[in-house]
Amino acid sequence: MHLPWCVRKCPYCDFNSHAVKNEIPADDYVNALLHDLEQDLPLVWGRPVHSIFFGGGTPSLFTADQVEKMLSGFRSKLQINPAAEITLEANPGTTEYDSFSAYRDAGINRVSLGVQSFSDDSLDALGRIHGREEVETAIQSLWASGLENFNLDLMFALPGQSLNDAIADVHSAIACSPAHISHYQLTIEPNTAFHAEPPPLPGEDLAWVMQRNCGQLLSAAGYRQYEISAWSKPGSECRHNVNYWRYGDYIGIGAGAHGKITLPSEESICRRVRLRHPTAWMQGANSGESLAEDRLLESDERVFEFFLNQLRFRDGVRKSQFSARTGVDWIKVSARVEEAVGKGLLLDENGLLKPTELGWRFNNEIQAIFLP
Ligand code: SF4
Structure with a gap:
């Protein structure tokens, strides 16, 4: 809210x-x-x-x-x-x-x-x-x-x-x-x-x-x-x-709020953004027209958002969660993960991806690798 x-x-x-x-x-x-x-x-x-x-x-x-x-x-x-x-x-x-x-x-x-x-x-x-x-x-x-x-x-x-x-x-x-x-x-x-x-x-x-x-x-x-x-x-x-940060779903309501809902039937993720100004949003909310944006995310946006959020965690993320949360095949990102590992930014330990100390300090460098 x-x-x-x-x-x-x-x-x-x-x-x-x-x-x-x-x-x-x-x-x-x-x-x-x-x-x-x-x-x-x-x-x-x-x-x-x-x-x-x-x-x-x-x-x-x-x-x-x-x-x-x-x-x-x-x-x-x-x-x-x-x-x-x-x-x-x-x-x-x-x-x-x-x-x-x-x-x-x-x-x-x-x-x-x-x-x-x-x-x-x-x-x-x-x-x-x-x-x-x-x-x-x-x-x-x-x-x-x-x-x-x-x-x-x-x-x-x-x-x-x-x-x-x-x-x-x-x-x-x-x-x-x-x-x-x-x-x-x-x-x-x-x-x-x-x-x-x-x-x-x-x-x-x-x-x-x-x-x-x-x-x-x-x-x-x-x-x-x-x-x-x-x-x-x-x-x-x-x-x-x-x-x-685990890339779970949420509803966002109120002026300018963002929401993210997974739609299993469409194998995709819906992004909803409310009108930003409080007065315009209130008028819109009362007439059922408060959305400034309502669209399905492209696959490369889902990839970026997944890593942007998950790699903020000290404990990292299991590779096995990737496809379940994004609906994208692992093969589409494996080369970029290898690039981050090769640069010393990420550790890949038996399927668990974690930022290294270097990756922790320069988290933006990791994010840049996964930009759409
Ligand atoms: S103006 Fe921004 S930073 Fe200051 S109290 Fe309000 S929300 Fe917080």
Whole structure:
């Protein structure tokens, strides 16, 4: 579920998020989401749902009552596993819209908190609306609410950040004992304020040292890196994201949301993308015309997407899963896999493909080999 509003737009953000101008049309948006879901139901009849993710934007700008209404609506239309992982993205400084206890009572059982840094200077340089104090308040409320399965998003290689600053952020995150930490490098994306006026960032070599040293700290604290940016305590991997990265199926509803559904009858995969602008999407959702794109993926797109996602995993992927997930014969990619192995980027161990240390560091080089 994409909920596309934020208090204001961060200068590095290229997500489909929109600064709140007056008031969010939250009730209308919730009704439109339930209409929008109807369009995808014929593609997924009888299939159980194992996870739900309220992403954004800043979903914590919606109240717990609105979240509960969405979940009740989904339960009436879909077969939702009683043990489903149900995540709400939240930002410190927005939790006054409702309490984590209220979200838990509404059915949320996991929270992903957009901390980004514990340093007031770094948060200021990132244009975030919160400071360290709001981060600490939000984490205390998470513990008090009983929502112990939470993720902290943390970025490194920030404007003006030193190696010691990056390490201090990871120490602060570990001290909060979250079940999961997403630790990723700030990158400058086109169509952002930072792209127009780039801030002074640490160089690539320093960024790599930050990543390596912070990774050592996270490992020593009992977190396991199961994906390029994802670290978790044992058993606390994000099931929703694991499904994306394992190239599983998902419905995406809301402004600009993407979905991917395997159609066994067509031996293919359907990609659906919703209209991007919230107003246009809401009008479309209410009249059953919210799709900006609805098409079957070409075989070379399926090959690329499969490797793009699966080779983000530390544990790699079994070759035997390739044809089952893509509908493409292994022979079509064997030469490219051999090329990646020959360049020292991939290991092929008895049918299990894994990035080497070199491939782990230069994952883009692997992806380039599988580009359509
Ligand atoms: S809070 Fe997140 S989604 Fe919203 S503008 Fe900032 S980075 Fe983008």
